[in-house]
Amino acid sequence: SPSCPDGPKRRVCYYYDRGIAGVDYGEDHVMVPRRVDMAHALIRSYGLLGDMSRLRTRPATYDDISAFHDRGYADLLGSLTPEAFAGGGEAELTARSFNIGEPSKKEDPRSVDNPPIAGLWDYCCRYAGGSLAAARALAAGRHDIAINWSGGMHHACRDKASGFCYVNDIVLAIRELLAAFARVVYVDIDVHHGDGVETAFVDSGRVMTVSFHQGTTDFFPKGRGKLQDVGVGEGLYRAVNVPLHAGMDDEGYYGLFQPIMEKVMEVFQPEAIVMQCGGDSLSGDPLGSQNLSIAGHARCVRFMRSFNVPLLLLGGGGYTINHVAACWCYETAVALGKEIDDDIPQHCYDGYYQSQGYKLHYPVKKGLKNDNTNHHVTQTKNTVLRNLAELAA
Ligand code: ZLM
Ligand code: CA
Ligand code: ZN
Numbered sequence: 001s002p003s004c005p006d007g008p009k010r011r012v013c014y015y016y017d018r019g020i021a022g023v024d025y026g027e028d029h030v031m032v033p034r035r036v037d038m039a040h041a042l043i044r045s046y047g048l049l050g051d052m053s054r055l056r057t058r059p060a061t062y063d064d065i066s067a068f069h070d071r072g073y074a075d076l077l078g079s080l081t082p083e084a085f086a087g088g089g090e091a092e093l094t095a096r097s098f099n100i101g102e103p104s105k106k107e108d109p110r111s112v113d114n115p116p117i118a119g120l121w122d123y124c125c126r127y128a129g130g131s132l133a134a135a136r137a138l139a140a141g142r143h144d145i146a147i148n149w150s151g152g153m154h155h156a157c158r159d160k161a162s163g164f165c166y167v168n169d170i171v172l173a174i175r176e177l178l179a180a181f182a183r184v185v186y187v188d189i190d191v192h193h194g195d196g197v198e199t200a201f202v203d204s205g206r207v208m209t210v211s212f213h214q215g216t217t218d219f220f221p222k223g224r225g226k227l228q229d230v231g232v233g234e235g236l237y238r239a240v241n242v243p244l245h246a247g248m249d250d251e252g253y254y255g256l257f258q259p260i261m262e263k264v265m266e267v268f269q270p271e272a273i274v275m276q277c278g279g280d281s282l283s284g285d286p287l288g289s290q291n292l293s294i295a296g297h298a299r300c301v302r303f304m305r306s307f308n309v310p311l312l313l314l315g316g317g318g319y320t321i322n323h324v325a326a327c328w329c330y331e332t333a334v335a336l337g338k339e340i341d342d343d344i345p346q347h348c349y350d351g352y353y354q355s356q357g358y359k360l361h362y363p364v365k366k367g368l369k370n371d372n373t374n375h376h377v378t379q380t381k382n383t384v385l386r387n388l389a390e391l392a393a
Contacts, residue, residue, distance in 0.1 A: 006302060006305065006306060006334075006337050009336075009337055010143075010144035010145045010305070010311075010335065010336070010337065011053075011142070011143045011144045011145070012051070012052045012053070012143060012144065012145045012146070012147065012332075012335050012336055013052060013053040013054070013055050013134065013137045013142070013143040013145075013146050013147070014043075014049070014052040014053070014054055014055065014146075014147045014332070015054075015055040015057070015130040015131075015133055015134050015146070015147065015148040015150075016036070016040045016054070016130075016148075016149070016150070017059075017126045017127075017129070017130060017150065018037065018040075019122065019123075019126050020033050020036060020037075020123060020126050020127055020150045021033060021034050021036060021037035021040075022034075023117060023119060023123045024117060024118065025115055025117055025164070026112070026115050026117075029115065030164075030286065030287065030319045031164045031319070032319075032321050033123075033150070034321070035318065035321035035324050035325050036149050036150050036315065036325075036328075037349075038321060038322070038324075038325035038349045038352065039149050039324070039325040039328040039329055039332075040149075041325075041347050041348050041349050042325055042326065042329040042344070042347065042349070043328075043329050043332050044347070045344075045345040045346070045347035046329065046333070046340050046341075046345060048329075048332055048333060048336060048338070048340075051336050051338070052147075052332075052336065053143065055130070055133050055134065055137060055146075057129055057130070057132075057133035058129060059122070059125035059126045059128075059129040060124070060125045060126075060128035060129040060132055060167075060169075060172070061125070062074060062078065064128065064129075064132060064172060065077075065124065065125070065128060065167055065172070067172065067175060068158060068168060068171045068172055068175065068200065069156075069158055069159070069167065069168075070158050070159035072159070073098050073158070073159045073160065076094055076095060076098050076100070077120060077121050077124060077166060077167070078121045079091075079121075080094075080095055080100065080116050080120055080121075081116070081118070082116050082117065082118050085100075085101055085116040095116055098159065098160045098161060099114055099160040099161045099162060100114050100115070100116050100161050100166075101114070101115065101116050113161075113162075113163060113164055114161040114162070114163075114164060114165075114166065120166065123166075124166050124167040125167075126150070127148070127150040127151050127153065127167070127169055128151070128167045128169040128172055130148035130150055130151055130169070131148050131151035131169035131170065131172060131173040131312070131314060132169070132172055132173060132176055133146075133148075134146035134147065134148045134151075134173065134312055135172075135173040135174075135176035135177050135312060136176060138177065138180075138272060138310040138311075138312060139176060139177055139179060139180035139181070139272075140180075143310075144308075144310060144311065145305065145310075145311045145312075145313065145335045146310075146311075146312050146313070147312075147313045147314075147332060147335060148169075148312075148313075148314055148315070149313075149314070149315040149328045150315060151169040151170065151173070151314040151315055152169070152170060152190070152276040152277065152278060152314035152315040152316030152317075153165035153166070153167065153168060153169055153170065153196075153316070154168070154170055154188060154190065154192070154194040154195070154196050154197050154276055154278075154316060155168075155192070155194075155195055155196045155221065156168035156171075156196050157196050157199065158200070162195075162196065162221070163192065163220060163221065164317075165196065168196045168197065168200070169314070170186070170194075170196070170197050170274060170276060170314060171196065171197055171200045171201075173274060173312060173314075174186060174197070174200075174201070174207055174274055177272045177274070177310075177312070178206060178207070180272075181270070181271035181272040181310070182206065182271050183206050183207070183208070183268060183269065183270045183271055183272075184206065184207050184208075184270055184271070184272045184273070184274060185207075185208045185209075185210065185264060185265070185268055185270035185272075185273050185274070186201070186207060186208065186209045186210065186273075186274045186275075186276070187210045187211075187261065187264075187273065187274070187275050187276070187300075187304065188209070188210065188211040188212065188213070188275075188276040188278070188316075189212050189257075189275070189276065189277060189278060189281055189297065189300055190211075190213070190276055190277075190278020190279075190280060190281060190316040190317045191213060191214050191278060191280040191281040191285065191287065191288030191289075191290055191317060192213055192214070192219075192220055192221065192278070192280070192287075192288075192317060193211050193213040193215075193221055193224045193225030193241070194209060194211040194213075194225075194276060195221045195224045195225065197209055197276075198211065198224075198225075198229075198239050198241075201235065201238075201239075202231055202232055202235050202239055203231070203232050203233040203234055203235040204234060204235050204238065205234035205235060205238065207235075207238070208238040208239070208240065208264060208268045208270065209231075209238070209239050209240065210240040210241075210242070210260070210261070210264060211225055211240070211241055211242065212242045212244065212253070212256070212257065212281070213225050213241075213242070213243060213244065214243070214244055214245075214246065214288055214289060214290065215227075215241075215243020215244060215245070216245060216246060216289075225241045225243055226241060226243065227241055227242075227243055227380060227383055227384070228241075229241050230387055236390075237387050237388065237390045237391050238268070238391070240260070240264065240384060240387070240388070242256055242260065242380060242384060243380070244256075244290065244372055244380075245370075245371035245372045245376065246289035246290070246369075246370075246371045247289060247290070247291050247368050247369050247370035247371050247372065248290045248291060248292070248370060248372050249291045249292070249296070249364070249370055250291075250292055250293055250295065250296030250299070250364075251296075252370065252372055252377055253281075253290070253292055253296060253300075254296065254299055254300070254303075255377065255381075256377060256380065256381050256384075257300050257303065258303060259381060259385065260381065260384050260385065260388075261300075261303060261304065263384075263385055263388045263389075264388060265307055265309075266392070267388050267389070267391040267392045268391065270309060271309065271310070272309060272310045272311075272312070273304055273307070273309050273310070273311045273312070274311075274312045274314065275300075275301065275304050275311065275312065275313050275314065276314050276315075276316045277297070277301060277313055277314060277315060277316060277327075277328065277331060278315065278316025278317035278318060279297070279315070279316070279317065279318025279320075279323060279324035279327045279328065280316070280317035280318050280319055281297060282294065282297055282318065282320070282323050282324070282327060283364035283365050283368075284320055284323065284362075284364075284365060285317075285318065285319055285320055285323070286319050286320065287317065287319050288317075291364050291365055291368050291370065292364070293361065293363075293364045294323070294326060294327045294330050294360065294361050294362070295330075295361060297327055297331070298327070298330050298331050298334050301313065301331045301334050301335070302334050305334065305335065311335075313331065313335060315328060321352065322352045322353050322355070322356065322362075323356075323362060325349070325352075326344075326353070326356070326360045326361075326362070329360065330360055330361075340360070341360075342359050342360050342361055343358060343359065343360075344358045344359065344360055
């Protein structure tokens, strides 16, 4: 087969549903679904759409979603409207019991992690449908890499919303992959811990979950993703947690990522990889305090691609929308094995990139303090590698 900078070309399929772009979490909410439309427009402007198959597919159904989620929760998601919520009464109380609209009435009503957004069910079905379709394309052997930048909602639980996530498309996609593949590895480079996914498979011998995240005191989701959390039962040593302090740079991050993921692949021998590529680990994110460049973030994607195992790439967090869109566009090029120009082509959203000089690769924060000492990084790496060695024994 024809070769490209990083080995043979891959058959890549891409999912994008423009129905997601208009979803509104609220005027000032940090989560802006339009960033996926910006990524899509950028991908198109670089001419990358011609190199991938575009998946057109049906949204997820109630049955797809309730294969993992609690039926009472799915029923609520399917029936909740902002009007019913605002009207108070039963709808509001039920929503709150599932962590939609904040549980406390005292707070500012706009300052809610999981608002009762207009078109909520449709939104969930569309992003989950994308991840399911992407998983099916890999399971059928039709494609080597599948992409859904609208997915990656790693905090959603079986019976409640959490951290801007309502339906856990990742869990649904992994379940789909398990019908075709014996073992699936999940790797999460979002700055937050992938708690919903870890919990769903914590006792599974067939799914290994790995999360790199900010593990500073009180950082969301509080108390999760400790170095010592390694899975239970059949899942023992099949949950991997790599907590980081603020200010991690490209070199330090890859110095952990590369040896850990190499060992994961060696001891677990997965037949498929699911990667959550949350862009809030990038430098300058308003929620995260890491200092990764787009090149450093994408290097992790390139490394997972190099194993030549079916790969599902998903989005996630990322709250500087121009940075995230640039990152996911660049990672789409990485998936294709193409190098793309740093100059952003003229397109409908190009004004958003003025602050970065219309370049894809914006500069990281110079002189930002890296709270990860060499000692801490080495200790973390050694502990994780020692746990993984238990699986090889
Ligand atoms: N309050 N507005 C990452 C999910 C992180 C829980 C503290 C609600 C925010 C944040 C919302 C407009 C992923 C917590 C926060 C505010 C209890 C979190 C609305 C700013 C705003 O300005 C904001 C008024 C909002 C939310 C900041 N929320 C920052 N961090 C986390 C959830 C999701 O990236 O991993 C994947 C997509 N929540 O810390 C509180 C404890 C609710
Ligand atoms: Ca993570
Ligand atoms: Zn996040």
